[in-house]
Amino acid sequence: MTSDFSRRKFLILGSAAFSTSLLLKACTTPAGDEDAATTDDAGADDAAAGGGGGDTIKVGILHSRSGTMAISENTVVDAELLAIEEINAAGGVNGKMIEAIEEDGASDWPTFAEKAKKLIEEDQVAVVFGCWTSASRKAVLPVFEAADHMLWYPVQYEGQECSKNIFYTGAAPNQQIEPAVDWLLENKGDRFFLVGSDYVFPRTANQIITEQVKANGGEIVGEDYLPLGDTEVTPIIAKIQQELPDGGVIFNTLNGDSNVAFFKQLQGAGLGPDKYPVMSVSVAEEEVRVITPEYLTGHYAAWNYFQTVESPENEKWVSDFKAKYGDDRVTNDPMEAAYIMVYLWKQAAEKAGDAYDLEAVRAAAYGETFAAPGGTVTMNPNHHISKTVRIGEIRDDGMFEIVSATDAPVDPIPWNQYVPETKGFACDWSDPEKGGKYEEA
Amino acid sequence: MSLFFNALFNGISVGSVLLIVALGLAIVFGLMGAINLAHGELMMLGAYTTFVVQNVMKPLGEPLFDLYIFVALPLAFVVAAIAGLILEKSVIRHLYGRPLETLLATWGVSLILIQTVRSVNWTLTLAVGILCLLYFGGKWILQKQTDWPRIAGWANSTLLALSIAISIVTGIILSKVDSDTLNREWFSARNVDVTAPAWLRGGLPVGGVQLPYARLFIIALTIVCTIGVYWFLNKSLWGLRIRAVTQNREMSACLGIPTERVDALTFALGSGLAGIAGCAVTLLGSVGPNLGSSYIVDAFMVVVVGGVGKLVGSIVAALVIGSFSYLIGSGTLLLVFGDIPPLASFFEFFATTSMAKVMVFATIVAFLQVRPAGIFPQKGRTIDA
Numbered sequence: 001m002t003s004d005f006s007r008r009k010f011l012i013l014g015s016a017a018f019s020t021s022l023l024l025k026a027c028t029t030p031a032g033d034e035d036a037a038t039t040d041d042a043g044a045d046d047a048a049a050g051g052g053g054g055d056t057i058k059v060g061i062l063h064s065r066s067g068t069m070a071i072s073e074n075t076v077v078d079a080e081l082l083a084i085e086e087i088n089a090a091g092g093v094n095g096k097m098i099e100a101i102e103e104d105g106a107s108d109w110p111t112f113a114e115k116a117k118k119l120i121e122e123d124q125v126a127v128v129f130g131c132w133t134s135a136s137r138k139a140v141l142p143v144f145e146a147a148d149h150m151l152w153y154p155v156q157y158e159g160q161e162c163s164k165n166i167f168y169t170g171a172a173p174n175q176q177i178e179p180a181v182d183w184l185l186e187n188k189g190d191r192f193f194l195v196g197s198d199y200v201f202p203r204t205a206n207q208i209i210t211e212q213v214k215a216n217g218g219e220i221v222g223e224d225y226l227p228l229g230d231t232e233v234t235p236i237i238a239k240i241q242q243e244l245p246d247g248g249v250i251f252n253t254l255n256g257d258s259n260v261a262f263f264k265q266l267q268g269a270g271l272g273p274d275k276y277p278v279m280s281v282s283v284a285e286e287e288v289r290v291i292t293p294e295y296l297t298g299h300y301a302a303w304n305y306f307q308t309v310e311s312p313e314n315e316k317w318v319s320d321f322k323a324k325y326g327d328d329r330v331t332n333d334p335m336e337a338a339y340i341m342v343y344l345w346k347q348a349a350e351k352a353g354d355a356y357d358l359e360a361v362r363a364a365a366y367g368e369t370f371a372a373p374g375g376t377v378t379m380n381p382n383h384h385i386s387k388t389v390r391i392g393e394i395r396d397d398g399m400f401e402i403v404s405a406t407d408a409p410v411d412p413i414p415w416n417q418y419v420p421e422t423k424g425f426a427c428d429w430s431d432p433e434k435g436g437k438y439e440e441a
Numbered sequence: 442m443s444l445f446f447n448a449l450f451n452g453i454s455v456g457s458v459l460l461i462v463a464l465g466l467a468i469v470f471g472l473m474g475a476i477n478l479a480h481g482e483l484m485m486l487g488a489y490t491t492f493v494v495q496n497v498m499k500p501l502g503e504p505l506f507d508l509y510i511f512v513a514l515p516l517a518f519v520v521a522a523i524a525g526l527i528l529e530k531s532v533i534r535h536l537y538g539r540p541l542e543t544l545l546a547t548w549g550v551s552l553i554l555i556q557t558v559r560s561v562n563w564t565l566t567l568a569v570g571i572l573c574l575l576y577f578g579g580k581w582i583l584q585k586q587t588d589w590p591r592i593a594g595w596a597n598s599t600l601l602a603l604s605i606a607i608s609i610v611t612g613i614i615l616s617k618v619d620s621d622t623l624n625r626e627w628f629s630a631r632n633v634d635v636t637a638p639a640w641l642r643g644g645l646p647v648g649g650v651q652l653p654y655a656r657l658f659i660i661a662l663t664i665v666c667t668i669g670v671y672w673f674l675n676k677s678l679w680g681l682r683i684r685a686v687t688q689n690r691e692m693s694a695c696l697g698i699p700t701e702r703v704d705a706l707t708f709a710l711g712s713g714l715a716g717i718a719g720c721a722v723t724l725l726g727s728v729g730p731n732l733g734s735s736y737i738v739d740a741f742m743v744v745v746v747g748g749v750g751k752l753v754g755s756i757v758a759a760l761v762i763g764s765f766s767y768l769i770g771s772g773t774l775l776l777v778f779g780d781i782p783p784l785a786s787f788f789e790f791f792a793t794t795s796m797a798k799v800m801v802f803a804t805i806v807a808f809l810q811v812r813p814a815g816i817f818p819q820k821g822r823t824i825d826a
Contacts, residue, residue: 068731071631198795224793229735231726232458234451235770235794241650242772257632257735260727264637268653270644290727292634294642 056099057092057355059084059345060119062130062140067107072334073132075286076154077102078325079335080129083342086320093349101125109139116140120147126355127152127345129338134158134201141166150358152345154338156281156303158204162414162427162436167365168384169341169377170334171304172412177205179389180279180302181212183404184249188277190218191248193240195262198225202253204419205281209251211418226254231261237269240276247275255282263295273298279391284332288398296394304387305336305374306400314373330398331373340372344379366430377409381430384412443648448764448773454656456763457663460756461721462736463743464666465714467755470744472687473707475533476540478547480740481733482554483712486524487517487719488728489558492633507638510720514662517716524554525712529705537704555730559630563623568612575604632729641724655724662721666714667756673710674752683707687750746805748815757816762801770797 061080063073084098092098101123103115112131119125120143127150131137134157144151144165156170184192192213196202202225210220221243224236240250254262259280266278278299285307288296307318307330317339318331345361347368352360369378375388386409392400415425415437428434462484469477494513498506528550536543557565579600583589589596615623641658644651674680685693686703694700722736743762747754768774772792778784791800812818 068630071629225795227795227798229731230794231722231735232455232766233794234455235767235772235797238447238451238767238771238773245649257727257729257731260632261725264655264725265653267642268644268651268655270646270651270653290632290634292636294636 056097057349058099058101058123058125060116060123060125060128060130061100061102062105062112062115062119062128063132064107064136065102065104069105069107069132069136072286073105075332075335076132076338078329079321079331079338080342082321082324083339085324087342087346093346093355094353096355098346105130105136109135112136113139113143116143116151117147120144120149126150126349126358127361129154129341129345131155132334137161137166148358150362152341154341155334156337158201159414159416160204160419160422162382162384162429164362164383164429164436166383167341167344167379168412168414169337169344171387171389172384172414173205173208173416174413175304175387175389175410176281176302177208178212179406179410180281180300180391181209181251182216183302183391184251184277184279185213185216185218188249189247190216191244192218192220193244193248193250194220194223194253195236195250196223196225196253197228197255197258199228199255202255205253206251208416208418215418221248226258226262228255229257231258233258233262233265236262237265237271240271241269244276250276250278252278252280253282254280259283259287260291263291263299267295284334285330285398285400286332288394289330293394293396293398297396299394300391300403301394301400302389302391303333304389305331305333305372306390306392306402307331308392308399308402309374309390311373311375313371317373333374336373340370340377340385343370343372344368344377344385348379362429375409380412382412382414382427383429384414386411443650444773444776446648447650448768448771450650450652451771452764452767453760454653454660454763455767456760457656457660458722458725459739459743459763460759461659461663461666461714461718463740463747463755463759464663464670465711465718466740467711467744467747467752468670468714469708469711470741471747471749471751471755472683473537473704473711474540474749475537475708476544476547477533477711478544478737479528479551479554479733480711480715481735481737482551483521483525483715483733484719484722484736485554485558485728485730485732487521487716488635488723488732489628489633489719490517490520490716491720491723492628492635492728495635507640510638510641513720514717517720518713519716521716521719522709522713525715526705526709528712529708533708534701534704551733555733558628558730560626561628562626564612564615567615567623568608571611572604572608575607576601579604628730630730632727635723635728637724659721659724662717666717667752670710670714670752679703679706742802742805746808746815748817751815751817754815754817762805765804766797766801769800770794 061077063077064070065074065077081100084100087093088097101119103119105112105115116128116130119128129152131140131151131153132155137153137157140151141163145163148165150165150167152167152169154169156176157168159173190213192209194206194209196206206223213220222239224239226233226236252259252262259282266276280299280301283291283296283301284303321331322329344365347370348361348365349355351364351368355361365379366381367379369376378386380386389406389410390402391404393403395401414427415422417423424439425437426440427436428438429436465483466477466480469475469480491510491513494516495509498509498512532546532550533543536546580597583596583600618624637655641654644653645657674684682693682698682703683706685698686700690700719732722732743755743759746762747756747758769788769791770793772788775785775788775792778788791797
């Protein structure tokens, strides 16, 4: 009896599950087909409009559209798509339309490598724009090197890398951290307390800062690291009070959630920006919105670009961006770098003639300049760009008051000159003799 | 003196956060023996409730808005308690006395809760609402109209399958509708901003240091909650029943105590306390879908060290662990033992926040070798289950 019963139950449940899956299929398949059809149409239209070779240029966009990093990387994709749309509207690359193929890295580093392979081998893209975290970049690096392909990377990072197959449009440490330290030494005092998350970027950054502060006659009075995501900062605040009883500079390389806890509790303990100014290198417009200006007003951040940069290019970019994505959106540094890289690539591809001739595009990229929202940028033979460095003070409306900006773009130095292991090394891909890491005479 | 006072206050304030986070778990895990890995996510629900209350009360203007935390606290308790009740009725109830399965199931629940908060919108809410309405409504009608026990076997599964199918189809149709109100995510995956009311943002200057109001508030809240829980367990009728069931389930059942309702109530109480803890930690840290994961280990640590089954154990453990990790992490011990070279270099090595964690855990491991059952061991239901 029991077996009979369970068999009947099994049949019922099985058929129910089957019919549900049929229903789901019936509902989703046409929609999926439709999507595919529209992209095909769009491709065909583009090709027709492009005329020229009757062909499009395929580019890959490889960012995390899901997972923890999606919040940040989605904004970068928005900036890249805006640039591609503008380029296509202006006639494309040598008359050929750009066709963007999006892949989701899903905040998972092996997935990034897999999708990079797919873009290069199956889709045969001319270039890939992608990645955010250093971990994802390190994961795709061997793929791009093995295929001798090309990746453009838009985020500020710790340096100590210079691949022939990657173009870096974010800041190298000497374009963000080092000018920030100089500015602090000049304006805010020479006693530093370093706070960071416990992983490679803050530790490398703090090593650089320590060497630099010492070289300039300052003093590091303390250094502390918080595990990623930890929110108990009482011991750190007690240490700051103990080491800097009369105020001093706090250099903050915390990442993510810990920033919120740090600023909330810093204010509660009475350490205000008047005596304890905090300089952050991973707090931009978007982060200010989440931490809220109530806790941040008066503190500082160092970037190459702020939404408040005053230039006709920036005004146009911000208004175009808001027109496309909504009035409540903000622009920030990595987004600007992403926007720049699409244009720099386009200029190099036009100059090279054939976007698929990677060697020619690479050679054409060196020395290319672009009037970016944050000021004119130039691609160097070391695959990094020269860009203006700015220090911003956080206002109570969540935007940055720019308190300092370099007069001219700062040239990038990928191999750090403060770190003993890489002191004296440089990178130059325009000269086959030199390459990614050579010792400067 | 000021060093001592400062260390005392900071130790207590770190400990009080640990305690308020662990209090709910001390009841759920300590008294009931249910390993609830979704405890952190119940806290997260409390924190999001605070976020919603804050945004709802923003238009009311200054004097009223500043009191939003007092509205948020009871609401966070209620929301988390209801979520806990649903969790108990649907999952935990079937798994009492099977700790491994409970562990896996509640971990799954915690993932579900995280993803729900990330992607919840009106479409999802409507689809789930329709599912519940069809299934429970249909079951209710059938129970009234038909000879339910006879058809229960197949009718139940058919009803469930039909309700699921209909709600999924509705969900898909709704998600195709090009409507911002329907398909806009309520919170999305990004962290949300909770700003403490103005009167909790400063600090009370005492001597050379400033005691943050937010910390004082949490210490006060922890004291109130602890006293409340004590009173409830020791003086109220339901508290008596909870203690009776904890000590001997079968005997309690024989004496007419509705053990299933006691279980549900105990679990809801523990969950509600998690909600309050979630509300409290918004004063200190960020609010995002992952909020729970940064507190869950600490909560279990406190309960295990304190001794499963005794509230007083959790209280002592929270204060001891809090003070200990503060003293090591802040380097205060370094100042005390600065004159003794080997000790000084030892404490200097551990005087960063992440190294202090290592030291604290090492000490706990050593402590549990000596006293495996914690500071205050007691026989609970875990023993006889």
